[in-house]
Amino acid sequence: MANLDFLCDFKENIVDQYEKCKAYKVICESQNYNPKVDISDESSIEKVPFLVTTVFKKSANMFYDLLRISPDKLDKWTVSSSTSGDPSIVGRRNEDINKLKEVFALDNQILDPYCDYNCVFYPTPYDMKHYKSIRIMDKPTESYIGNILGILMDIFDFKYKPVFLLKPYEEEFKIDVDAFENFIKTHDGKNDHLALRGSTILIYNAVQYLKKYMKPVKLGAKALVHTGGGGWDGKKGSISTGSKIERWRFVEEVSEFLGIPQENFVDTYSFTENSFPITGHYSPKFKSYLFHIPKWGRVIIRDVKTLKPLHNVHDKGLLQMLNAYGTSSFAGASVLVDDLAEIVSNDRCPECGREGMVIKILGRVKGSEAKGCGATLNVGGNKSEN
Numbered sequence: 608m609a610n611l612d613f614l615c616d617f618k619e620n621i622v623d624q625y626e627k628c629k630a631y632k633v634i635c636e637s638q639n640y641n642p643k644v645d646i647s648d649e650s651s652i653e654k655v656p657f658l659v660t661t662v663f664k665k666s667a668n669m670f671y672d673l674l675r676i677s678p679d680k681l682d683k684w685t686v687s688s689s690t691s692g693d694p695s696i697v698g699r700r701n702e703d704i705n706k707l708k709e710v711f712a713l714d715n716q717i718l719d720p721y722c723d724y725n726c727v728f729y730p731t732p733y734d735m736k737h738y739k740s741i742r743i744m745d746k747p748t749e750s751y752i753g754n755i756l757g758i759l760m761d762i763f764d765f766k767y768k769p770v771f772l773l774k775p776y777e778e779e780f781k782i783d784v785d786a787f788e789n790f791i792k793t794h795d796g797k798n799d800h801l802a803l804r805g806s807t808i809l810i811y812n813a814v815q816y817l818k819k820y821m822k823p824v825k826l827g828a829k830a831l832v833h834t835g836g837g838g839w840d841g842k843k844g845s846i847s848t849g850s851k852i853e854r855w856r857f858v859e860e861v862s863e864f865l866g867i868p869q870e871n872f873v874d875t876y877s878f879t880e881n882s883f884p885i886t887g888h889y890s891p892k893f894k895s896y897l898f899h900i901p902k903w904g905r906v907i908i909r910d911v912k913t914l915k916p917l918h919n920v921h922d923k924g925l926l927q928m929l930n931a932y933g934t935s936s937f938a939g940a941s942v943l944v945d946d947l948a949e950i951v952s953n954d955r956c957p958e959c960g961r962e963g964m965v966i967k968i969l970g971r972v973k974g975s976e977a978k979g980c981g982a983t984l985n986v987g988g989n990k991s992e993n
Contacts, residue, residue: 616932621655622642628937630658634658652905658938660880660943660944663695673697674938680936682701684698684699684746684747699754703934707882710933724767726790728809735752735756736754751879794826801829802832806836810861811852814864823865826867830871833874839857858872882932882934885901885904887968895967899965903931906964927944946970947968947970948968
């Protein structure tokens with residue numbers, strides 16, 4: 608993994624998917640596409656057919672058809688935390704989870720993994736992965752976020768045991784607000800190297816609650832706020848704020864109350880149907896997170912109506928994620944998401960200077976924009992290229 612060759616590895620992955628997943632092969636053949644001969648250079652990957660996230664939904668009942676291997680060879684089904692009650696279901700092997708650990712370790716600078724103290728707005732990885740687990744085709748289900756959290760726990764170098772704030776309570780999890788209050792008061796004014804990590808909604812709600820009866824604290828310039836798992840639309844699973852959480856408002860309010868610089872806020876974007884998380888740092892100038900595309904993945908922004916690739920700075924469109932690693936058990940190498948993104952730079956971050964493509968995540972497609980791509984999101988395939 609030290610000497611990555613993305614194009615070579617991606618072609619190998621997509622060819623394997625083409626040969627072993629009949630549903631994906633049907634899509635490719637309908638577009639007269641053969642990855643064995645049609646992938647030749649970086650520009651050629653723009654024509655790689657994609658699946659859409661909706662086909663992975665439980666209601667689509669296609670999760671078996673999207674496998675590359677027989678169900679008896681799976682180790683688990685990873686399941687999304689669905690606000691609508693229609694989760695995505697993806698079959699995985701442990702070897703793919705281990706592969707993700709390798710690629711995470713190559714590019715985790717933004718996440719600052721060496722914090723001395725960590726306060727986490729999630730259950731423990733074990734509790735989260737196994738919460739309400741059922742068996743499908745005799746294989747257990749696990750939370751995908753729980754898998755990601757477990758990976759981070761394995762590769763991060765924690766000096767002290769993290770404090771997990773979500774505790775099992777009857778059939779649900781309850782946040783231990785007292786433990787959060789104790790954590791921030793303990794580190795107030797000490798400028799300790801610490802991180803608050805986890806759910807956007809839970810962090811935001813906890814801060815709003817504490818603001819009502821205690822004074823702001825000063826955690827300092829060595830503190831980090833790392834959110835992940837979405838929730839910016841104000842909903843996540845059974846949790847709701849009642850309204851959308853604006854990224855700039857979240858950062859400004861949490862920064863002011865906790866005494867953490869806005870530049871120390873990071874967010875991770877990922878989804879169950881793929882194995883390709885991206886991380887971004889907050890920019891007060893852009894009033895948004897700037898997500899860096901790592902060298903082990905690629906992103907294509909596509910026009911909402913035509914699905915043609917977009918290349919110019921400020922272009923906005925649907926997000927297609929191309930993944931070379933961690934999808935050997937299912938058809939997750941090329942996935943189109945019903946999220947809008949904007950190109951910030953094609954080659955270098957305008958703020959931190961790191962090389963590579965940089966984008967902003969704008970949120971879910973809705974309204975008139977959703978109508979323009981409705982057929983695509985329900986069927987899949989790159990029809991604009993035909």
